[in-house]
Amino acid sequence: MNRNLIIGTVLSLLVIFAALLSFIWTPYAHTExxxxxxxxxxxxxxxxxxxxxxxDIFSMIMVGARTSIAVALxxxxxxxxxxxxxxxxxxxxxxxxxxxxIMRGNDLVxxxxxxxxxxxxxxxxxxxxxxxxxxxxxxxxxxxxRVTRGAALSLWERDFILSARVAGKSSARxxxxxxxxxxxxxxxxxxxxxxxxGILAEAGxxxxxxxxQPPTPSWGRMLADAxxxxxxxxxxxxxxxxxxxxxxxxxxxxxxxxxxxxxPRLRIARS
Amino acid sequence: xxxxxIKRLMSLILSLAVASLVIFLVIEVAPGxxxxxxxxxxxxxxxxxxxxxxxxxxVPKTQRYLTWVSNMLSGDFGTSYTYRTSVAxxxxxxxxxxxxLAIYALALSTLIAFPAGIYAAARRGKAGDMAVMGVxxxxxxxxNFWFAxxxxxxxxxxxxxxxxxxxxxxxxxxxxxxxxxxLPAISLALPQAAILARVMRSSLLDILGEDFMRTARAKxxxxxxxxxxxxxxxxxxxxxxxxxxxxxxLLAGSIIIEQVFYLPGLGRxxxxxxxxxDLIVVESVVMLLVFAVIVVNFIVDLTYAAVDPRxxxxx
Numbered sequence: 046m047n048r049n050l051i052i053g054t055v056l057s058l059l060v061i062f063a064a065l066l067s068f069i070w071t072p073y074a075h076t077e078x079x080x081x082x083x084x085x086x087x088x089x090x091x092x093x094x095x096x097x098x099x100x101d102i103f104s105m106i107m108v109g110a111r112t113s114i115a116v117a118l119x120x121x122x123x124x125x126x127x128x129x130x131x132x133x134x135x136x137x138x139x140x141x142x143x144x145x146x147i148m149r150g151n152d153l154v155x156x157x158x159x160x161x162x163x164x165x166x167x168x169x170x171x172x173x174x175x176x177x178x179x180x181x182x183x184x185x186x187x188x189x190x191r192v193t194r195g196a197a198l199s200l201w202e203r204d205f206i207l208s209a210r211v212a213g214k215s216s217a218r219x220x221x222x223x224x225x226x227x228x229x230x231x232x233x234x235x236x237x238x239x240x241x242x243g244i245l246a247e248a249g250x251x252x253x254x255x256x257x258q259p260p261t262p263s264w265g266r267m268l269a270d271a272x273x274x275x276x277x278x279x280x281x282x283x284x285x286x287x288x289x290x291x292x293x294x295x296x297x298x299x300x301x302x303x304x305x306x307x308x309p310r311l312r313i314a315r316s
Numbered sequence: 317x318x319x320x321x322i323k324r325l326m327s328l329i330l331s332l333a334v335a336s337l338v339i340f341l342v343i344e345v346a347p348g349x350x351x352x353x354x355x356x357x358x359x360x361x362x363x364x365x366x367x368x369x370x371x372x373x374x375v376p377k378t379q380r381y382l383t384w385v386s387n388m389l390s391g392d393f394g395t396s397y398t399y400r401t402s403v404a405x406x407x408x409x410x411x412x413x414x415x416x417l418a419i420y421a422l423a424l425s426t427l428i429a430f431p432a433g434i435y436a437a438a439r440r441g442k443a444g445d446m447a448v449m450g451v452x453x454x455x456x457x458x459x460n461f462w463f464a465x466x467x468x469x470x471x472x473x474x475x476x477x478x479x480x481x482x483x484x485x486x487x488x489x490x491x492x493x494x495x496x497x498x499l500p501a502i503s504l505a506l507p508q509a510a511i512l513a514r515v516m517r518s519s520l521l522d523i524l525g526e527d528f529m530r531t532a533r534a535k536x537x538x539x540x541x542x543x544x545x546x547x548x549x550x551x552x553x554x555x556x557x558x559x560x561x562x563x564x565x566l567l568a569g570s571i572i573i574e575q576v577f578y579l580p581g582l583g584r585x586x587x588x589x590x591x592x593x594d595l596i597v598v599e600s601v602v603m604l605l606v607f608a609v610i611v612v613n614f615i616v617d618l619t620y621a622a623v624d625p626r627x628x629x630x631x
Binding site: 149152153155156157158160161164165166167168169241245248249252253254268271272275276279282283285286289290291293294297298 | 327330331334335338339342343345346347453454456457458459461462465466468469473564565568569571572575576583586587589590593595598601602605606609610613
């Protein structure tokens with residue numbers, strides 16, 4: 046096992062564990078206000094200190110992990126759910142009008158950065174975590190479509206696919222029975238990277254008020270709240286920021302580690 | 317090359333047309349009538365109707381879309397529902413902050429990434445390479461708006477070298493304006509520099525394995541001379557592409573950074589417009605950002621095709 050994979054797995058599991066644990070236990074209720082104890086620095090009672098309402102930051106970080114993970118996970122699922130079938134179809138119909146249509150559509154979606162999609166959606170439907178999910182999800186679709194198409198195109202030239210075609214299998218069946226399992230490794234790696242980008246994007250959107258709204262805790266919102274207090278309570282900004290960095294770093298290292306681990310050429314070199 | 321140019325130009329026009337249609341349709345879905353919103357709940361129906369006519373809201377959607385597009389082409393983005401002033405003027409005023417910020421960030425990102433990437437590639441596998449790769453890995457993971465807050469804490473609040481927010485204005489001089497944009501530009505440039513340094517490194521490592529590099533060494537050039545004369549120049553092609561693509565990301569990214577530093581740019585304009593439901597401003601700013609991304613991609617494609625003739629025949 047390579048070092049990136051180990052560090053990435055440990056960091057990612059730690060965040061997932063904190064998020065899952067928050068469903069059954071947090072040191073304090075994350076909404077519980079305690080004004081007399083507001084703006085405390087980290088101490089034995091409140092490991093990460095308290096915010097301007099006296100709420101326990103450790104508990105808010107744990108619950109905030111839920112929001113980050115949920116938004117990024119659903120957004121990646123949207124990207125995979127729509128992007129992968131589009132990429133498989135484009136590859137199966139390489140050179141046809143359908144391939145051209147899908148790929149030009151991809152280019153068009155790429156022209157809308159997640160923040161721009163979020164602005165449009167918020168202007169119409171108002172702010173909320175769902176908007177962040179949709180905005181990041183839409184942005185993920187062309188990413189997965191391109192990766193899948195690129196990998197699938199070379200597979201369509203391989204002998205085992207030719208055998209499947211000779212056996213009379215349809216393009217759709219070949220795509221799902223033979224191509225998809227062979228691009229799965231690549232999708233896992235890309236999924237990990239998009240997941241980490243999703244965490245960053247969610248934090249950014251929540252920070253500017255386009256994502257999760259109070260009382261839903263979110264790391265980005267915590268940073269927005271901390272902005273005016275950073276001079277006298279820097280821990281309010283420091284802690285959610287470090288939580289985001291460790292999560293994204295963990296997922297990026299996991300992605301790098303998985304790529305090395307799952308790449309057959311590297312595996313042969315290792316053995 | 318001309319055939320490729322015409323094909324890409326047609327694709328550009330089509331992309332812009334479809335993007336404008338998508339933006340127009342999404343904004344059309346928005347609930348509420350702008351005229352009623354502008355006049356308030358006590359407005360008389362005939363006054364609302366008169367304003368609807370004035371704003372061109374009483375004509376069919378198809379005609380409104382075509383009018384919107386043709387007006388945009390002539391530089392007329394309509395009138396703000398809230399401020400009753402020209403949207404084009406509002407955007408132009410804000411662009412004097414957002415555009416220099418994106419350019420400044422791009423310059424910084426390139427200035428940081430090039431030496432870092434070249435240094436790492438030249439010391440592949442050694443401590444220097446590992447250090448650069450570690451820092452860039454961290455740089456990619458840092459949210460730029462958080463980094464901006466930390467810089468405000470250190471350089472504005474503690475050291476008092478920079479203002480914590482606001483924009484002094486270009487009329488006070490170029491250096492004063494650039495000084496106001498320095499912290500925002502650094503925070504915007506950091507993650508992009510990390511990505512660019514990694515691209516520079518891997519592109520250079522690919523080139524270092526090429527036959528012509530071995531020939532350069534066999535000719536008697538030192539490793540450093542071969543790297544600078546032949547390696548860096550050839551590694552620039554993919555790097556320049558990434559730089560081009562980064563510009564549009566920086567322009568969109570400045571929307572968030574402007575919030576940290578209270579800069580009067582496009583970001584603040586669009587957020588004010590969202591809160592006051594000034595949808596014509598939102599529509600125009602979004603169209604402008606998407607236009608920038610599509611046009612920059614077009615220019616990148618052309619530049620790439622100009623330096624790599626294989627691409628022209630492939631597409």
